[in-house]
Amino acid sequence: MVTDNKTTYETPExxxxxxxxxxxxxxxxxxxxxxxxxxxxxxDLSTLIAERNRLEAQLQGDGxxxxxxxxxADFGPDNRR
Numbered sequence: 201m202v203t204d205n206k207t208t209y210e211t212p213e214x215x216x217x218x219x220x221x222x223x224x225x226x227x228x229x230x231x232x233x234x235x236x237x238x239x240x241x242x243x244d245l246s247t248l249i250a251e252r253n254r255l256e257a258q259l260q261g262d263g264x265x266x267x268x269x270x271x272x273a274d275f276g277p278d279n280r281r
Contacts, residue, residue: 216255223248 210218221242232241 212255213247216252216259219248219252219255223252 223245226242226245226248229242231245232239234240
């Protein structure tokens, strides 16, 4: 989306809604269709499902950040000399 020569990006929630809408359109209307001499082919369903899984994991915080699942330990003062 471009607004006043500045690029703005959709939030992960908005992206997930758009991906789900695209998946729904494929499930209801098919992957592609033709009317007269014009044809339309929608995005690949497996690609959309993979993107949906990625966005859902991102929203749930499942391993999408650098330190997701990491632990920190404090072993007290360092007494090595």
